Amino acid sequence: MSPLDSHASRARRLTDLRAAMAQAQVDAVIVPSADPHLSEYLPGHWQGREWLSGFTGSVGTLVVTPDFAGVWTDGRYTTQAETELAGTEIALMKIPGAASVLHIDWLAANLQPGQTVAVDARVLGLATARLLADALKARGINLMTEIDLLDAVWLERPALPAAPVFEHAAPHATAARNARLLDTRTAMAKAGADAHFISTLDDIAWLFNLRGADVNFNPVFLAHALIDAERATLFVGANKVSDALRAILLADGVHLAPYLDAAASLQALAPGSTVLLDPRRVTAGMRAAVAEGVRVVEAINPSTFAKSRKSAAEAAHVRAAMEQDGAALCAFFADLEATLNDAARAPLDEVEIDRRITAARASRPGFVSASFGTIAGFNANGAIMHYRAAEGTCATIAGDGLLLIDSGGQYLGGTTDITRVIPVGTPSAEQRRDFTLVLKGLIALSHTQFPRGTRSPLLDAIARAPIWAGGVDYGHGTGHGVGYFLNVHEGPQSISPTTMPEPHTAMEPGMITSIEPGIYKPGRHGIRIENLVYNVLADVTEFGEFLQFETLTLCPIDTRVIDPALFDQREIDWLNDYHATVRARLSPLVTGAARDWLLLRTEAI
Secondary structure (H helix, E strand, O other): OHHOOOOOOHHHHHHHHHHHHHHOOOOOOOOOOOOOOOOOOOOOOHHHHHHHHOOOOOEEEEEOOEEEEEEEOOOOOHHHHHHHHHHHHHHHEEEOOOOOHHHHHHHHHHHOOOEEEEEEEEEEHHHHHHHHHHHHHHHHOOEOOOOOOOOHHOOOOOOOOOOOOEEEEEEEEOOOOHHHHHHEEEEHHHHOEEEEEEOOHHHHHHHOEEEEOOOEEEOOOOEEEEEOOOOOEEEEEEOOHHHHHHHHHOOOOOOEHHHHHHHHHHHOOOOOOEEEOOOOOEEHHHHHHOOOEEEEEEEEOOOHHHHHOHHHHHHHHHHHHHHHHHHHHHHHHHHHHHHHOOOOOOOOOOHHHHHHHHHHHHHHOOOEEOOOOEEEEEEHHHHHOOOOOOOOOOEOOOOOOOEEEEEEEEEEEOOOOOOEEEEOOOOOOHHHHHHHHHHHHHHHOOOEEEEEOOOOHHHHHHHHHHHHHHOOOOOOOOOOEOOOOOOOOEEEEEEOOOOOOHHHHHHHOOOOEEOOOOOEEEEOHHHHOOOEEEEEEEEOOOOEEEEEEEEOOOOOOOOOOOOHOOOOOOHHHHHHHHHHHHHHHHHHHHHHHHHHHHHHHOOOO
């Protein structure tokens, strides 16, 4: 589709939406980036914001009125949004990372008393819904949540996904389904709840030792769950669970029900009973379905805490997955450098990077899929934090500069996420300086020791300090939790200045988190270096338990881009020790050119 056709299609879609708004007597529509499970990555059926606006970033909110259309998104996506929205009537509304509900303020300020805002409660987070309702009520603006106007205009809307559900089995599933359900019921009882309703897909997949393929890159499936003292019900699409798996689940007290019956199950709860809901992980529509006379306890899903703390057995599988991932990357980078250094070969483009790195991972045992869409950005494209290379518009990797590659894999024994930057030709002095500052930030946090229970956002400044010292900053968080053959982004921990340091963000043993500082200079270059780390006990003193990070990721960090004048001895020692570990762990798994590359890139400095 040509850009003009694309712009014309978007204009027609907005015209059709406005006609549906007029018929429904609606003055503004909110289209969030969400599904009934508040997922980060959405099945096609709920990608209405992208369909209407053309903005493909994973975070953003579209607001449409009769004479305005705008997408609110944060600094990670603003460059991408500027490009994708250019030439349309849709305005880019830039927001700070912590101000994800600024569109609510805009609606309250720009609509008049008596006007009506519509949003589908089935895809609106409960916490956001409450903020929206309060802000509009204060201005006398009506809120309509019972209609989905997309259905009226999106005539070729994709159907719900139908991929089969499969069991995550031993040895990679290290705890029995019954044991996890028992732990959940214990937590329910402690909270005074008779029942617990769950909508978040990774919580459900982890709790029931099941996986699926309904969402790109995340091995999850569409479902809701209701658990009481005797019974667990999984609301899942018809024919997604085989008869054999259904029998296994039934033997563990897990009953299946139609996916669309989840709301009715809440309406059927007995008066006087108590249900546990996570207000940040359930939609307003599901909360509204709870029957009158049922008491609601609002608290974080017990499974969110439990799955974030990987057991020793799970950590062992993750380490093995990291070795396979590292071996794949050795083969990939060896081939990449050979291609870049051979003038007789055709130059590569950014799209080809994704093909090659995925093929390298696919050759390793236990690989299932990529864990997210590969980000491969050369020079200026590397400065777009969530850049997506596309055929026909991507850059050719030639000349001098830096190539940023952020990629990951889903393995039966773990999820990987790694970013490396390599030089192409001769990097500039500015690029070497920036690369070194980013690496200093990675090292600073990687060898930090901290008290158990430290609120994860408080660790962010440790990685930024060396970068701040160079007069630079970056517009994203330093780290996110990572699942166990689950979502590449998971909570509750988040190393980010825009995350509130609430009790549930505390760092505990067993958590896996990324460390990924960066520097981005629009139009010039982007640098990010990312490892995954595992919280382990470091010491016990009179002041309590202290944790430290075990680095899990195994892949050389390119020393050709380092400015050694900016390094101190402790940083040199950390890097040399890391590379010695990478060499020792990966050498038995690689041969030929991959092994030669590994030995070369892990030489001590």
